[in-house]
Amino acid sequence: xxxxxxxxxxxxxxxxxxxxxxxxxxxxxxxxxxxxxxxxxxxxxxxxxxxxxxxxxxxxxxxxxxxxxxxxxxxxxxxxxxxxxxxxxxxxxxxxxxxxxxxxxxxxxxxxxxxxxxxxxxxxxxxxxxxxxxxxxxxxxxxxxxxxxxxxxxxxxxxxxxxxxxxxxxxxxxxxxxxxxxxxx
Amino acid sequence: xxxxxxxxxxxxxxxxxxxxxxxxxxxxxxxxxxxxxxxxxxxxxxxxxxxxxxxxxxxxxxxxxxxxxxxxxxxxxxxxxxxxxxxxxxxxxxxxxxxxxxxxxxxxxxxxxxxxxxxxxxxxxxxxxxxxxxxxxxxxxxxxxxxxxxxxxxxxxxxxxxxxx
Numbered sequence: 650x651x652x653x654x655x656x657x658x659x660x661x662x663x664x665x666x667x668x669x670x671x672x673x674x675x676x677x678x679x680x681x682x683x684x685x686x687x688x689x690x691x692x693x694x695x696x697x698x699x700x701x702x703x704x705x706x707x708x709x710x711x712x713x714x715x716x717x718x719x720x721x722x723x724x725x726x727x728x729x730x731x732x733x734x735x736x737x738x739x740x741x742x743x744x745x746x747x748x749x750x751x752x753x754x755x756x757x758x759x760x761x762x763x764x765x766x767x768x769x770x771x772x773x774x775x776x777x778x779x780x781x782x783x784x785x786x787x788x789x790x791x792x793x794x795x796x797x798x799x800x801x802x803x804x805x806x807x808x809x810x811x812x813x814x815x816x817x818x819x820x821x822x823x824x825x826x827x828x829x830x831x832x833x834x
Numbered sequence: 835x836x837x838x839x840x841x842x843x844x845x846x847x848x849x850x851x852x853x854x855x856x857x858x859x860x861x862x863x864x865x866x867x868x869x870x871x872x873x874x875x876x877x878x879x880x881x882x883x884x885x886x887x888x889x890x891x892x893x894x895x896x897x898x899x900x901x902x903x904x905x906x907x908x909x910x911x912x913x914x915x916x917x918x919x920x921x922x923x924x925x926x927x928x929x930x931x932x933x934x935x936x937x938x939x940x941x942x943x944x945x946x947x948x949x950x951x952x953x954x955x956x957x958x959x960x961x962x963x964x965x966x967x968x969x970x971x972x973x974x975x976x977x978x979x980x981x982x983x984x985x986x987x988x989x990x991x992x993x994x995x996x997x998x999x
Contacts, residue, residue, distance in 0.1 A: 680924075681926075682928050683929055686926065687924070687927065688925050689924040690923050691920075691924075693936075697969045700940055700941065700968070700970070701969045701970050701972075701973045
């Protein structure tokens with residue numbers, strides 16, 4: 650009898666293994682909800698992009714590729730629903746506590762609160778995760794964005810220049826000289 | 835769940851459903867790009883050689899096949915969860931969405947898979963097959979495509995499907 654239960658538990662564990670793999674993130678529950686639009690860029694994508702050979706004299710492109718190499722995942726969730734917004738706020742808040750994120754910047758623009766938080770790495774400007782939460786309102790989307798990897802805060806402005814994602818401008822302002830002088834490399 | 839011996843693959847799925855009346859199947863050859871060979875650089879020519887063909891399988895929703903739509907969409911989603919298909923990007927909501935995955939390793943890509951679906955319209959799976967494609971060759975192809983004069987005739991059946999909604 651006991652062994653039958655053990656077998657069952659084992660079988661269940663195996664059956665659920667793939668699901669565990671997919672449920673790694675704190676915000677993954679928003680993925681696939683009807684009133685949430687999500688964009689997920691996986692590490693593999695960054696890996697592939699970083700392997701594109703470019704002209705070594707093109708400094709901007711090199712800078713860009715250097716940063717891409719250091720990125721793991723980009724997740725963006727947007728919604729117009731107040732219910733989901735509240736859920737996002739709650740998830741973000743509990744995640745911020747459990748993962749130990751620090752506030753980098755907080756702005757209020759046209760009545761919308763924008764919060765940018767980071768999880769610091771080995772040095773002050775080194776970042777393991779960047780989290781941004783933009784409150785919705787006036788027909789505007791609520792945006793929750795998480796970017797993980799191991800990158801320098803100062804490098805992010807290259808990314809915001811190249812890719813246009815929500816809150817990019819605010820991010821740019823936040824990363825420019827926000828944490829002390831830019832150290833020479 | 836019980837056994838992996840009979841592992842479903844997209845290849846098989848395409849073969850099984852090509853004749854199905856709910857589906858539209860299309861094979862697209864590189865000629866669709868209608869590239870002027872004389873205007874291509876050597877690099878671009880080399881890159882284009884790595885691209886072999888594109889297979890498209892699309893499911894069209896009509897009044898009577900909503901249940902099949904959900905079932906078939908779930909089947910494709912399940913196949914794409916196989917670790918052979920490495921997901922690059924995913925975009926969408928519960929009602930619609932698209933994803934891009936690939937097969938192979940970073941410098942030797944055999945296949946790209948595009949999967950797009952929309953509730954009440956249908957879904958499409960696009961396999962872009964090649965030989966040893968790599969990130970650089972893809973970028974080179976993209977730049978070549980900018981100058982291409984794409985011949986959309988091969989895509990007519992799909993266009994018709996989208997227009998009908």
